[in-house]
Amino acid sequence: MKWRLAFVGTYIGRSTIFALALCGMAVFCTGSSPAFAADDTITIGVVLPTTGSESKPGQYQKEGIELAIKQINDAGGIMVKSKGKKLKINEIFYDDGTDSKKSAALTERAMSSDGAVAVLGGYSTALGTAESVMADRYKTPWITTGAGATAIFGKGYQYAFGTLSPVALIGTTSAEFLGSLIDQGKLKKGLKVAMVVENTDHGVDYVQGFTEWSSKHAGYFEVVLNEKFELNATDFSGVLQKVKTSKADVFLSDAHLPDYITMHRQYLQNGLHHQMVSYGARGPEAGARQALGAGTDYIFSGIWWSNKLPYPQAKKFADDYKAFAGHDVDSWYAAPAYDGMRILAKAIEAAGSLDKTAIRDALRKAQLKDAVLPGQVLKFGANGQSEYPFVITQNKPDNKVDIVFPKDAATGEPVAPSPNK
Amino acid sequence: MDAVEYLDLLLKALLLAGVYAAMAVGMTVIYGVMKIVNLAHAGFLMLGAYFALELFQRFHIDPILGAVLALPVFFLFGMLVHWALVRWLPKSDTPTLASLLLMFGFLLVLQNVGYLIWGTEDQSILTPLTLSSFQIGEISIAKVKLVVFVAAVVCMVVLQIVFHRSWFGRSMRALIQNPYAAKIVGVDDQRTARLTFGLGTAFAGFAGALLGMLYSFSPDFGRPFLLRSFVIIVLGGLDSVSGVALGAIVLAVLEIFSTAIPLPWYWHKWIFFYLPPSYQPVVPFALLVLVLIIMPKGLASLFNRKWKTA
Numbered sequence: 001m002k003w004r005l006a007f008v009g010t011y012i013g014r015s016t017i018f019a020l021a022l023c024g025m026a027v028f029c030t031g032s033s034p035a036f037a038a039d040d041t042i043t044i045g046v047v048l049p050t051t052g053s054e055s056k057p058g059q060y061q062k063e064g065i066e067l068a069i070k071q072i073n074d075a076g077g078i079m080v081k082s083k084g085k086k087l088k089i090n091e092i093f094y095d096d097g098t099d100s101k102k103s104a105a106l107t108e109r110a111m112s113s114d115g116a117v118a119v120l121g122g123y124s125t126a127l128g129t130a131e132s133v134m135a136d137r138y139k140t141p142w143i144t145t146g147a148g149a150t151a152i153f154g155k156g157y158q159y160a161f162g163t164l165s166p167v168a169l170i171g172t173t174s175a176e177f178l179g180s181l182i183d184q185g186k187l188k189k190g191l192k193v194a195m196v197v198e199n200t201d202h203g204v205d206y207v208q209g210f211t212e213w214s215s216k217h218a219g220y221f222e223v224v225l226n227e228k229f230e231l232n233a234t235d236f237s238g239v240l241q242k243v244k245t246s247k248a249d250v251f252l253s254d255a256h257l258p259d260y261i262t263m264h265r266q267y268l269q270n271g272l273h274h275q276m277v278s279y280g281a282r283g284p285e286a287g288a289r290q291a292l293g294a295g296t297d298y299i300f301s302g303i304w305w306s307n308k309l310p311y312p313q314a315k316k317f318a319d320d321y322k323a324f325a326g327h328d329v330d331s332w333y334a335a336p337a338y339d340g341m342r343i344l345a346k347a348i349e350a351a352g353s354l355d356k357t358a359i360r361d362a363l364r365k366a367q368l369k370d371a372v373l374p375g376q377v378l379k380f381g382a383n384g385q386s387e388y389p390f391v392i393t394q395n396k397p398d399n400k401v402d403i404v405f406p407k408d409a410a411t412g413e414p415v416a417p418s419p420n421k
Numbered sequence: 422m423d424a425v426e427y428l429d430l431l432l433k434a435l436l437l438a439g440v441y442a443a444m445a446v447g448m449t450v451i452y453g454v455m456k457i458v459n460l461a462h463a464g465f466l467m468l469g470a471y472f473a474l475e476l477f478q479r480f481h482i483d484p485i486l487g488a489v490l491a492l493p494v495f496f497l498f499g500m501l502v503h504w505a506l507v508r509w510l511p512k513s514d515t516p517t518l519a520s521l522l523l524m525f526g527f528l529l530v531l532q533n534v535g536y537l538i539w540g541t542e543d544q545s546i547l548t549p550l551t552l553s554s555f556q557i558g559e560i561s562i563a564k565v566k567l568v569v570f571v572a573a574v575v576c577m578v579v580l581q582i583v584f585h586r587s588w589f590g591r592s593m594r595a596l597i598q599n600p601y602a603a604k605i606v607g608v609d610d611q612r613t614a615r616l617t618f619g620l621g622t623a624f625a626g627f628a629g630a631l632l633g634m635l636y637s638f639s640p641d642f643g644r645p646f647l648l649r650s651f652v653i654i655v656l657g658g659l660d661s662v663s664g665v666a667l668g669a670i671v672l673a674v675l676e677i678f679s680t681a682i683p684l685p686w687y688w689h690k691w692i693f694f695y696l697p698p699s700y701q702p703v704v705p706f707a708l709l710v711l712v713l714i715i716m717p718k719g720l721a722s723l724f725n726r727k728w729k730t731a
Contacts, residue, residue: 051532052641055541098641199699228699234636234645237433238680239698245426258543261637268552269563291545291637295552 041090042078042354044069044344045110047121047131048146052098053232053258056287057333058123061145062093063325064334065120068341070324078345081352089345092116100130107131111138117354118143120340123333124256125149125167125202126231135159141360143344145337148304149201153385159360161384163336163343163373167202170254170280170302171209173390177300177405177414178250178276179213179220186416187249187275194225194248196239196263197280198255203228206254206280224248229263231256236263240270254280261291268295275417276300284393284401285331298418300394300404305335305373308403308411309391317372339378343368374409427682429560434677435670436563439570442577442669443631444646445653447624449665450580452654453597454617457507458516460524462650463643464531465622469495469629470638471539477546484546485568488630492623499622502527503615514600535640545637569631576624577666584662589616652705655712658719667720676704 046065049058069089072078077088092114096103103122110116111134118141122128128147135142136157144152148164181187195210197203207226214221225246227239240263243251251274255263260282267277276298282288283301307318307329317338321329329335347362348354363380371378375388392405394414402412448462472494473487482490506527510520548565555562584590592613595603604610629643636642652672657664680701683693712719 050541051536053639055639055641056543059541196698228697230699230702232645233698233701234649235437235676236698237430237437238677238701241426241430241433241681258637261543261545265552265635266563269554269561269566271554271556271561287543287545287637291543291547292552293547 040083040085040087042080042087042348043090043092043114043116044341045107045114045116045119045121046091046093047096047103047106047110047119048093048123049098049103049127050095052096054098054124054127054256056285056330057146057257058095058098060330060333061121061123061337063321064337065145065341066091067321067324067334068338068345071320072341072345078348080348080354082354096121096127098124098127100127103127104130104134107134107142108138111135111140111142116140117348117356118344118359120145120337120344122147125152125200128152128162129201132157132160139360140356141344141347141363143340143363145340146333148385149205150385151201151205153383157384159356161363161380161386163340163378163386164304165388165390166209166385167205167254167281168209168212169387169390171206171211172213173209173302173392173405174252174278174280174300175210175213175217175221177302177392179217180405181276181414181416182220186414189219191221191250191275192224192246192248193221193250193252194243194246194274195223196225196227196229196243196251196253198259199228199230202256202280203254210252221250229255229259232258234262236266237270240266240272243267244270244272248274250274250276252278252280255282257282257285257287260285261288264288264292264295264299268292273418273420277418278302281332283331284395286328286399287330289395289399294397296395297397298395298415300392300414302390302392303332304390305332306391306393306401306403308393308401309372309374309409310411311372311376313370313376314372335372339368339371339373342371343378425559430677430681431674432560432562433566434674436566436570437677438666438669438673439573440566440632440635441649441653441673442666443569443573443624443628445650445657445669446573446577446580446662446665447621447628448650449621449654449657449662450593450617450624451621452516453662454593455507455614456513456516457510457520457524458651459621460521460647461502461527461531462621462625463647464528464535465495465499465625466629466632466643466646467535467638467640468498468531469626469631470633470642471535471544471629472626473630473633474544474546477548484548484630484634485572488572488627491626491630495626496619496623498626499619500615502622503618507618508611508615532640539640541639543637543639544633546633548634551634565634569635572627572631576627577662580624580662589613593617649705652709652712655709656720664719671720672705672708675708676701679704 048062069091073088077086079086094106096106110119120143122131122144123146125147128144132152136159141159143161145163148167150166182189197206260279278300281303283299289296318329343366347359347366351358351362368378373388374391380386391403393401394404403409404414448459451459469491472491473484476482476487477484550565553564592608595608653668656668679696680698686692
């Protein structure tokens with residue numbers, strides 16, 4: 001009996017150790033591979049989700065940043081006056097696994113123990129918000145390439161910057177676009193609008209932007225439903241039933257990619273149809289079109305960048321990205337990340353040293369005059385957030401996408417109302 | 422909302438219950454016999470979805486058939502996992518820390534293996550069935566959800582038959598009811614546990630393949646379903662397979678109707694309000710807490726009490 005108990009005890013110890021070893025192995029697999037910085041390099045931290053629900057946009061942003069780093073390093077690096085020579089960029093990448101707590105901790109690690117002179121990242125408002133608090137704490141410039149909610153930039157942070165135009169502008173531009181369709185006689189005035197947005201600052205900003213335009217242009221829209229949903233939901237039956245009951249003409253949502261796919265799948269399964277449908281900044285993603293096929297046709301979206309933009313640098317970026325990443329640029333995600341790294345390089349050069357406060361000061365004044373983003377100039381406002389126009393794209397059959405608004409950038413005519421197949 | 426719309430919602434809740442039951446049943450049988458809270462269940466669901474995807478993309482096998490094929494494959498995989506890992510765990514009448522850690526670690530390993538093989542991209546199975554629906558008047562029923570519902574019902578019925586008509590089922594029930602007495606009367610607990618783990622894994626793979634028809638998935642797939650599986654198991658009575666169906670229905674109905682019907686609240690006078698959809702995730706958490714406090718043995722205990730009284 002004693003022998004048996006001892007044996008069981010051995011089992012407990014062995015299995016516990018084995019379980020811990022498995023956990024350790026898994027954590028090791030999900031972790032990062034920080035490189036040790038040499039004296040003659042500039043250490044830049046990058047914290048993005050390449051696993052978890054936001055892995056796809058996170059991966060695209062990582063590729064955008066790494067393309068910029070490669071191009072800068074291939075050109076010899078960044079000239080740092082205080083060192084009297086060009087220094088190459090040493091990237092330290094961390095995957096936050098779409099976990100806001102991990103995201104904040106990894107940003108802290110990059111800024112403190114890794115000695116990064118600046119950190120880029122924070123895809124999605126939720127993760128960006130978590131990271132943003134670290135910038136001022138460690139007095140390290142932080143540029144979010146994927147969080148556009150104004151709440152992040154309304155807190156008076158001195159070291160936080162963002163390459164995404166405010167999310168509220170998506171709502172405003174979407175309203176302006178729908179308004180232009182009414183003016184053209186494609187849609188009728190007094191459109192009933194059902195809004196179902198994610199329960200984040202992103203969703204709040206979107207609604208605010210839309211209603212702001214709507215209140216200034218009386219008679220165009222009547223918001224008949226305004227609901228929020230929780231991120232990464234698995235079932236939208238209840239809220240979609242409310243959309244159905246609202247008898248709206250237009251369905252506007254603001255959702256991240258996984259929720260866009262899940263919600264629109266259930267929208268189609270419920271046999272719903274509206275004159276116009278939008279999921280905010282989501283719409284043309286290849287993943288969604290693969291998942292829903294022709295079901296995504298005619299969805300319009302307000303996005304920060306499109307490969308259809310008629311700028312030579314935007315075309316070059318799309319070609320370079322394809323050669324670097326091995327696939328076409330998908331939607332807008334890579335472009336603000338690419339320009340974010342480039343404007344940081346410009347600021348480091350202007351600062352002439354690797355002093356973080358000097359880089360912060362240089363970022364405030366920096367202007368990227370060959371930006372690939374709409375407007376072609378990237379600079380940061382007084383609150384640290386950049387502001388440039390959005391483009392409205394619309395999905396067309398056979399996986400085509402056109403810029404349909406503003407008119408001077410349009411590559412195709414908007415289809416409105418969308419046909420009921 | 423009118424009566425037809427409520428009926429529409431009720432049908433959607435029942436179909437959702439089918440999805441929930443399919444995903445929770447595998448976890449229930451493993452808990453019932455082995456008292457292991459199988460956190461790796463989410464990993465098996467994910468592998469099931471990828472199994473159906475691979476069959477669909479490489480061999481053009483319909484995902485429904487893929488789900489059926491997942492049963493024997495995941496049964497063997499489950500037995501292998503049991504032989505390699507689970508059998509070393511200490512025997513206990515209650516879930517142990519070692520088993521929790523082991524299954525959590527194994528979930529992380531499965532996820533990372535998934536990332537290595539399939540990468541980070543979300544995948545979907547798009548068949549002609551995916552987006553189509555029946556239209557009965559104003560009520561629309563998604564065909565794919567109906568298929569999942571029917572598959573879940575068949576799965577539960579087969580499991581009930583196995584439980585009550587086979588030697589293996591009787592051994593399982595004996596171990597669930599009283600492991601010591603079961604061993605005294607000659608039930609081979611190791612063999613039954615191995616087969617049970619295989620069976621639970623088979624149902625997880627089957628459910629994963631079915632869920633892959635409803636949602637897009639990545640190697641991270643399955644975690645949102647894990648909490649719901651816990652709630653269903655707790656609602657159903659922790660070790661009652663028939664309770665799973667009941668738990669799934671209760672959870673699905675409450676989740677859907679909580680945001681669609683006006684709820685009463687008394688503040689100086691009776692007022693009615695709608696629960697915002699953003700509070701929908703509160704429903705399973707609240708249920709979990711309530712059931713653990715009021716009915717720790719689950720909803721099934723209500724019926725048991727009634728039978729005992731009778």
